[in-house]
Amino acid sequence: MIRYHMINGELAPAAEASVHVTDLGLLRGYAIFDYLLTREGQPMFLDDYLSRLLRSAELLRLDLPFDRQELRRQVLQLVQANEMREGGIRFLVTGGPSPDGYTPAATPTVLILAHPMPRFDPQTYEQGTRLLLYEYRRDIPEVKTTNYIIGIYQLPRLQAAGASEVLYHDGRHIFETTRSNFFVVKKDGTIVTAEQGVLKGITRKNVLRLAQEEFPVELRPPAIDELHDAAEAFVTSTIKRVAPVVQVDDIVIGSGRPGPVAAHLREKLIAFEQQYIARAAPSS
Amino acid sequence: MIRYHMINGELAPAAEASVHVTDLGLLRGYAIFDYLLTREGQPMFLDDYLSRLLRSAELLRLDLPFDRQELRRQVLQLVQANEMREGGIRFLVTGGPSPDGYTPAATPTVLILAHPMPRFDPQTYEQGTRLLLYEYRRDIPEVKTTNYIIGIYQLPRLQAAGASEVLYHDGRHIFETTRSNFFVVKKDGTIVTAEQGVLKGITRKNVLRLAQEEFPVELRPPAIDELHDAAEAFVTSTIKRVAPVVQVDDIVIGSGRPGPVAAHLREKLIAFEQQYIARAAPSS
Structure with missing residues (x-):
């Protein structure tokens, strides 16, 4: 049961977790993401996924307001808040609430979403x-x-x-x-x-x-x-x-x-x- | 001054207008849009824009819950609610809140957003x-x-x-x-x-x-x-x-x-x- 997502560094109740309609991730698809699994309560290979996320952000000039250490802390907090043993963790970094519907905001929107373990047919x-x-x-x-x-x-x-x-x-x-x-x-x-x-x-x-x-x-x-x-x-x-x-x-x-x-x-x-x-x- | 947007057929105060983080428009960029101007209170060439929107939706298999007549009504309601003489109107139709972060929902999310008149340097x-x-x-x-x-x-x-x-x-x-x-x-x-x-x-x-x-x-x-x-x-x-x-x-x-x-x-x-x-x- 997913109870929380993380929005810009703050836990938000899952049902209400949303982004504003001016967000460039929504209006123009200007966004990167990454996705990892948690097994036995451990975010698997988290540092590898964080490296890729940081590289994607750099290449799209999304100036992340959080460093690797802080993102890792947020993931662990989210896993704990959801008491998640097995599940999916999705990072999503967008161009933020755009002033004109096209130009990226100075600070991106940073979401960390918790998901149930995805089904994959064995x-x-x-x-x-x-x-x-x-x-x-x-x-x-x-x-x-x-x-x-x-x-x-x-x-x-x-x-x-x-x-x-x-x-x-x-x-x-x-x-x-x-x-x-x-x-x-x-x-x-x-x-x-x-x-x-x-x-x-x-x-x-x-x-x-x-x-x-x-x-x-x-x-x-x-x-x-x-x-x-x-x-x-x-x-x-x-x-x-x-x-x-x-x-x-x-x-x-x-x-x-x-x-x-x-x-x-x-x-x-x-x-x-x-x-x-x-x-x-x-x-x- | 933009006071309202339209979300799934309902007026929503602009500051709070948002979509859920599971929306496929945000997670996977699965969305179409269209954009027209209002001049002297008239949504310019609205029927042409609606035709293109409906065609885009059909091509991406987004099963719009509103027909042309109802979308036109919503645009006029939004223009009136914002007392908009000159401005921009953006349709945005997404794959909706996805059950698995990938498959489109049965019913798309339909946004109609009001924007200030965009600046274009004469x-x-x-x-x-x-x-x-x-x-x-x-x-x-x-x-x-x-x-x-x-x-x-x-x-x-x-x-x-x-x-x-x-x-x-x-x-x-x-x-x-x-x-x-x-x-x-x-x-x-x-x-x-x-x-x-x-x-x-x-x-x-x-x-x-x-x-x-x-x-x-x-x-x-x-x-x-x-x-x-x-x-x-x-x-x-x-x-x-x-x-x-x-x-x-x-x-x-x-x-x-x-x-x-x-x-x-x-x-x-x-x-x-x-x-x-x-x-x-x-x-x-």
């Missing part, structure tokens, strides 16, 4: 997921902006096809999906994923680190053509962790069944998370 | 304005979405260059600026402006109608190369009406001074507006 790990190709690049891909019009616009088409997300490409190479990073596993075991022109996922970073202990890794956007000859494919995201991809448009990936590399990396990631929780928990 | 008509080229196409150009990240992101660069807007192109052809339609006047008097892949401005429509009475018109995106040989260029928008463009990047347009065609069309547009006001005003 059958995806056993059955795999389908993606649909879509020629598109996000406007400023390295910044986690709130612009999801293309992804949301495609929802009915995805539903009709039994697919979970659209996979963005530039006609030759694959970059990312709407909300995940995308990986190809070649038949020789090499793992390939884009390094430039994508949002650098925190789960992507953790999975790459774990993968590099055992597999060769190539940091470059996979070619669409490589899908035909791939052993496996998978996506990573905060919510999905490592989810196997079994089909892209009409291209069946590998055997058409979830592959062992994705399953192995997911297990390693869960173990890595457990280590994080154990380290973060106050010793009793 | 010296622009005498001195002309500069634009900067930028290779970019809006995501769904025919829909007036709230995604203005690129335009706002470029504000400091524009300011440094003494330019007013970025002019979007695809490497060869020019489509539109962030907030205006773009026109080239060739040396033989032909007027050229894009018809596809741009937001169809209401001012663009009115200006084209008036232009076609006197000038040949070609509805196609002007080539960047044509700027070198153009007699004039201008932009049209609700706020700017017809504003002469004297320079694009380093390309001086024509004589480098505002041209007669833009000035003439602006005069015709003002006369056309006066006719609209005279027709719309209740006979006394």
Whole structure:
């Protein structure tokens, strides 16, 4: 049960938490966000998410009134106020209440929202997921902006096809999906994923680190053509962790069944998370 | 003085007018809007703006709970409540309070906001304005979405260059600026402006109608190369009406001074507006 959100550093009852209609995040979509999970009461990899948030804010010239230490304090206060063991935490930083409906305010609006733990169907790990190709690049891909019009616009088409997300490409190479990073596993075991022109996922970073202990890794956007000859494919995201991809448009990936590399990396990631929780928990 | 906005069909005091933090317009930029002016108490070309709003909503599958007649009634109520003679009216329709922070709600949020009359420097008509080229196409150009990240992101660069807007192109052809339609006047008097892949401005429509009475018109995106040989260029928008463009990047347009065609069309547009006001005003 979510009882509070944090608005500009102050707890606000969830039902009444709102932003003024002149806010540039609402009027012009001028906003960045970030999203992490709390497991066993621990905001997972909070410092990594804060680093990305601060970088997004800097790139969009949103002059945050709170530093890393204060944002961390606000997250912990929000988790405590909601007695949240498992759930989602969303940062949202907007251009603020604009004087003219276009120019950013001197001070951004800073929201930290608490959400129930998102549902993700565990059958995806056993059955795999389908993606649909879509020629598109996000406007400023390295910044986690709130612009999801293309992804949301495609929802009915995805539903009709039994697919979970659209996979963005530039006609030759694959970059990312709407909300995940995308990986190809070649038949020789090499793992390939884009390094430039994508949002650098925190789960992507953790999975790459774990993968590099055992597999060769190539940091470059996979070619669409490589899908035909791939052993496996998978996506990573905060919510999905490592989810196997079994089909892209009409291209069946590998055997058409979830592959062992994705399953192995997911297990390693869960173990890595457990280590994080154990380290973060106050010793009793 | 703005005292009220309209939220989901109800007047709300301006200072308290807000949307909940779960609104998809805020969280994911899933929103459309439209903007018109009120002159002498008349919402100018309201039916044209309503048509475009309804079309944008349909294209983004935002199932408006109000029909054209009811939206018109709400606008008139808002104008009356604010005793607004001259000002701006903004429609904003969002994906509503999302159950999961991603999926649109069954019923959109519908805001109608009242704004003071925007300032536009009349010296622009005498001195002309500069634009900067930028290779970019809006995501769904025919829909007036709230995604203005690129335009706002470029504000400091524009300011440094003494330019007013970025002019979007695809490497060869020019489509539109962030907030205006773009026109080239060739040396033989032909007027050229894009018809596809741009937001169809209401001012663009009115200006084209008036232009076609006197000038040949070609509805196609002007080539960047044509700027070198153009007699004039201008932009049209609700706020700017017809504003002469004297320079694009380093390309001086024509004589480098505002041209007669833009000035003439602006005069015709003002006369056309006066006719609209005279027709719309209740006979006394």
